[in-house]
Amino acid sequence: MSETFSNLNMVVDFLSTGLRLSVPLVFAALAGMLCERSGIFNIALEGMILGGAFGAAVATFFSGTPVGGIFGGMLCGIIAGAILAYLCISLCVNQIVVGITINLLAVGFTAFLSRIIFEGQGSTLDLPGFKAMAIPLLYSIPIVGVVLFRQDVLTYLMYILVGILFIVIFKTKWGLSVRAVGENPAAADTAGISVTGVRYLSVLTGGALASLGGCYLVLTQVNLFSEHMSAGKGFIALAAIALGRWNPIGVFLACLLFGMFDALQLRLQFSNPNVPYQFFAMLPYVAAILALVGIIGKVTPPGATGIPYKRGMSREQAIF
Helix, strand or coil: CHHHHHHHHHHHHHHHHHHHHHHHHHHHHHHHHHHHHCCCCCCCHHHHHHHHHHHHHHHHHHHCCHHHHHHHHHHHHHHHHHHHHHHHHHCCCCHHHHHHHHHHHHHHHHHHHHHHHCCCCCCCCCCCCCCCEECCCHHHCCCHHHHHCEECHHHHHHHHHHHHHHHHHHHCHHHHHHHHHHHCHHHHHHCCCCHHHHHHHHHHHHHHHHHHHHHHHHHHHHCCCCCCCCCCHHHHHHHHHHHCCCCHHHHHHHHHHHHHHHHHHHHHHHHCCCCCHHHHHCHHHHHHHHHHHHHCCCCCCCCCCCCCCCCCCCHHHHHC
């Protein structure tokens, strides 16, 4: 009997770890999905996560409260989104190039400023953060309750945002406008929809969402800021968007899958100390590659994703 309970506790612990590791991915993937639904390919998710983490750490450091950290992180994400939107929507710059530039800028900018602001406290900084809170009744559900309903505020916010985005995108007029702009901006423009307005709002909202992934890293997982702490999560989120078929619920499940692989590689590291940890650390990325290979040719992104739009511009002019 004791062995059964021990195994059950191990399963619960594994699932809880996988969920926690998937939270930053979910925020970033929801952001990227919203942007792609409007026709903007947001490869800058990595930089937005890192910017959100930096903003959360700085705002929490000076305000002394994690709530202030959330606002600081979201502000940084919105700024990154504004840069992406202006260059890609207003100036029609190549979206891949802009995304890579923002990622590189975020890496250098946050590393430089963090050394100035925290004055060498990077590895010893202990910021206030959010603690796990059990939801009465729901927490009592066997296994599922312990895994899903004994989490922090940002995890509960993630649940809510997944549902809200699903309803907004598929059940509201604005969601229909987003999908129309992402599929055929010229037709949407003819129907009286502001293509520029919809895309700007989607990208700015996406910046705020992606930054919450960075806020989660700082305010829940490690309670400090470190350079490169996004650790490729933005790129895994891009894979989750395609695997989830640009649907908020599908994206959530895809991120959860990658989070479980991340939890698995941590378990493998501890149980196989003689094997170089880098061998196991690449497991989530291998899973992302295999997932993408498996869906090539089976899913189609929104038709205008990655293609700039100006009134009177033909599709061929936009592409070339």
